[in-house]
Amino acid sequence: MKIFKIIPVIVLSALVTSANVSFAAKSGDYYSNYYEDEGDLLFKLRGFYLTTSSKPKGFPASVSTKEKPGSLVQHGYGVDTATTYFFTDNLAAELSLAIGMMKVKGSALSKAASLGDGTGNGGKNNQIIIVPAAGTIQYHVAPFGAIRPYVGGGIHGTYMYTRSKAIKVSTGYGPVAQIGVDFISKDDTLFTFDIRKYFLKSNVTFKKSLLGPNNPAISDIRSKVDWSPLVISAGFGFKF
Template sequence: MKHIAKYFFSICLMLAIMISAAIATAKNTEKDIDDDYSADYYSDEGKLLFKVRGYGIASNAKQKGLPKSSVAAPASTNPFVENGYGGDTATTIFFNDNMAAELSLGFGVLNTKYSTLNNVAHNYGGQNTAGKKKKIYMVPLTGTAQYHIAPYGAIRPYVGAGYHGAYLFTKAKEFKIKNGHGAVLQIGVDFVAKDDTFINVDIRKYFLKAKVTYKGALVKNATNISSTAKIDPLVVSAGIGFKL
């Protein structure tokens, strides 16, 4: 978890520097200059931006609430989920120069930690899993309200906050997982290019809990072996956008 926190801090520091540069640039930019890099790109209310992004997922998911183990020396059942990857599409609508709302739909893949599943089997007298990581698929629908700090010039940072619902499923025979939802925090920047296109870099912190129920030979077909997994993924995205 420490390396994730350091990674997140480094990215936030980099974006903070970009925000400072963008604000300085915006103060020296005239709105009536007819140039792709310095024009008021968001000058008309209701303008839409469409984005396509790929992303990496950082998670160190902990699970709580498992029943007492049936062995004398139980093994650790954390972390439950490792890192993953995915992508999304997003549409942003501007209400004025600074205020906007974004709606995104994504698809992500998370890997469960192989040793953790085997530790669950050890703790409850079940059979070890096959030697493959089990995947969890995540389909988050996310809505955020955004404040664009410096909506002029070539570098245009923003911050946002909102809520999401995530459809979660797995093909694994050893467990099942329920859907989840929660708050989202967001920070990002648009790098404006020519012809109404831009490069988008975006970081979102999802607060996501989900119920995990173990089944089958992993837990000797017990029916009450379940936990709450605090997944809370950090999603780092990069992609291309278009003004519609």
């Protein structure tokens, strides 16, 4: 993505800023000394947008010759909170908890219905609620100054729930990669921009009500879905 081409520029700018702050500190500059007297905690509140391919695979042999549904979901959105604790100037740990929603495409459910006898329908309330909890270890490239980029990696567990009468989803977990930047002001507040890649797989079951409620020979069909969403978030935070 183009966004990843911007990150090296941000990192370089942060290194230059950090060097200027360090030089100013040796010269007794007041504003540079501000950044050296900070707390070990950051609290962040972010809104996010996600994109995912989410194409079902691994269908049973009984439906191997039938047309499979395409991507179940393309986009989603939500909010998350995060608390970051600094062990050193550069090394930190972040714990985050989010809640979001993904809308299942009606066209995908129509194709999924053809796996049965075609008499079912997707109904309403075909949203999937996701609640990812993640822990990452971060390296902050330039811990002083106004621009502070970081990279991180860790693990996540994502609870998935839907009220849909057409599908059922299971919870998943896996690694998560992170890259972002904090823009620090002088009043203990900050603006933050963050990109995460969640590696997430789970089971999706297409229910009998979608496949053919009038045919007793048709039962639920289970598949595997690689969600692995790319999550782009922005928000604000506070230093403690």
